[in-house]
Amino acid sequence: MAGPATTPYVTLNSGHNMPVLGLGTFALCQPPDLVSVFVQAIKLGYRHFDTSPVYGSERPLGFAIAEAIRRGLIQSRDEVFITSKLWCTDADPELVLPALQNSLSDLGLEYLDLYLVHWPIRVNSGEYKVMYGKEDLLPIDMRGVWKAMEECHSLGLVRSIGVSNLSTKKLSDLLSYCTIPPAVNQVEMSVTWSQPKLTELCKKHGIYITAWGPLGTYGEIWGSNLIMENPTLEYIASIRGKTVAQVALRWLYKQKVTMIVKSFNKERMKENLQIFDWKLTKEEVKLIAKIPQQRRYQGNEFMSPSGPYKTIDELWDGEI
Incomplete structure (x- = not known):
């Protein structure tokens, strides 16, 4: 019987290694036994x-890690790389450390490998949920929040810190005052939203992009069939004997970014790992480059006449 697949690593600017491909743990309709899925x-x-308090997956993920060690699937916690995030409700300098401690408690871990600021926004509510009232949306003190993130790093509670959903401008602003630069910017990226401007900035500063939604969050209510039913990808997959998902993920790997995939189906989880022992041809890359570009997730729920972002353009600083 074949052993587990192996995934390449990248070395972050913090000096720590991160697997190129990770499993996302968020779904509106979660299976009844997440622990078994993660094991x-x-x-x-x-x-x-990749987890977050708002996903509701931190506790089952922690149980799964303990069970995997008990069963000998891994020898220690150090063999897995765990990313969690600071949700908008805790995006306040005074709340960063308590939020991290809560995540560590739910995961049953002593440290996180990577901790991300989930969104450049603050929400005036203590409840972890996806949708909030417009009156709850507040500006974020990013300078203060990042200083608190740096303090968490100094305490040894996180090995690397980073951000998520930051535009080129917002990331540039952060780089102008940070003491510890972000190791990662986790953003929407795929064959249909290739983010060339942001990619250039991140490469310049040694920041890895981690692509979320690389397959279009297919099946979710905000998902899209632009990737999984794309005729160019279907054509390449058919002649190469691969799945559409494998072609889309292999393209991302060629861009030298990391990625988070989300599937709780055993066969699809297995297929998504099988992208590292083959390459796209130059002709195939040229075909993919012609795919029309469109940001799938706009972030409309963060728009408010009285909030920090009154338009989509303000949230993404024109990168739409």
Whole structure:
């Protein structure tokens, strides 16, 4: 019987290694036994897991890590790379450390490998949920929040810190005052939203992009079939004997970015790991470059006449 798949690593600017491909843990309709799903993922070869308090997956992920160690699938916690995030409700300098401590408690871990500021926004509510009232949306003190993130790093509670959903401008602003630069910017990126401007900035400063939604969050209510039913990708997949998902993920790997995939189906989880032992041809890359570009997730729920972002353009600083 074949052993678990192996995933390449990249070295972050913090000096720590991160697996190129990780498993996302968010879904509106979660399976009844997430612990078993995550144990199965570890058995298949996943060593990077992406979570957040708002996902409701931190506690089952922690149980799964403990179970995987008990069963000998991994020898220690150090064999897995765990990313979690600071949700908008805690995006306040005074709340960063308590939020991190709560995540560590739910995960049953002593440290996180990577901790991200989830969104450049503050929400005036203590409840972890996806949608909030317009009156709850507040500006974020990013300078103060990042200083608190740096303090968490200094305490040894996180090995690397980063951000998520920051535009080129917002990331540039952060770089102008940070002491510890972000190791990662986790953003929407795929064959249909390639982010060339942001990619150039991140490469210049040694920041890795981690692509969320690389397959279009297919099946979610805000998802899209632009990737999984794209005729160019279907054509390439058919002549190469690959799945559309494998072609889309392999293209991202060629861009030298990391990625988070989300599937709780065993066969699809296995297929998504099988992208590292083959390459796209130059002709195939040229075909993919012609795919029309469109940001799938706009962030409309963060728009408010009285909030920090009154238009989509303000949230993404024109990168729409």
